[in-house]
Amino acid sequence: MQTHSKQLELLNNTTQTFEDEFYKYAKPLEFEKGASPFFTDDLLKYFYIVVDGRIKTYQINFTNNKEQTIFIYKRGDMFDVLSLLDNQPHDVIYEVLENCKVLQLPIEKVRYWLEHDTTFNKKFFPYLAAQMRHTEELATDLALYDTKDRLINLLVDNLNPNKRFKHNLLHNLSNTEIAKLLGTVRHVVERTLKQLKADNLIETSRRNIKIKNFQALLEKTSQMLLK
Helix, strand or coil: CHHHHCCCHHHCCCCHHHHHHHHHHCEEEEECCCCCCCCHHHHHHEEEEEEECCEEEEEEECCCCEEEEEEEECCCCEECHHHHHHCCCCCCEEEECCCEEEEEEEHHHHHHHHHHCHHHHHHHHHHHHHHHHHHHHHHHHHHHCCHHHHHHHHHHHCCCCCCCCCCCCCCCCCHHHHHHHHCCCHHHHHHHHHHHHHCCCEEEECCEEEECCHHHHHHHHHHHHHC
């Protein structure tokens, strides 16, 4: 586990002293697909870094069962950033989408590194900014655009390596999970995908969407901004 986790971006160009201390406190854990292993109290005591697999965090309205995925964490992602910074409970739900491996760290130790290790905080704060930007874009998309526009935007961002929380996001995701990213339901996503196929913009197979005309999709995202 240690050898594998050394490849994490967080540890690139860190000092040997930091690496040694990091491994001293990092506890490797593994979880199976479908598990919900992270609870509010745990996240006040521990901080997690994903090594392999994917974990989603979401909110649900238990009255109508409507679900909104906020993040899908993959290799190198960290949580819970909010509890780390304000030491307050964060009322979100976690679910393991794929069998995963994570590193568990005492949250007080991570706070210490933020204050005293410049290498660590230079990695952490750009990551925090990426999370904030993603959350802002999610709120904007939900408020301003319809489902078809949001899906087109997601397809374009899925190919953009500068979109940390959207790049390659759709790999092996079901239409149900895509719907939860968009704040809608599966049949709406499937209907929209059929429209895009009819327009010869995409091809679909089981849990795979292939873009046939990226330039046309890109032009549609530009048109969204002009509405």
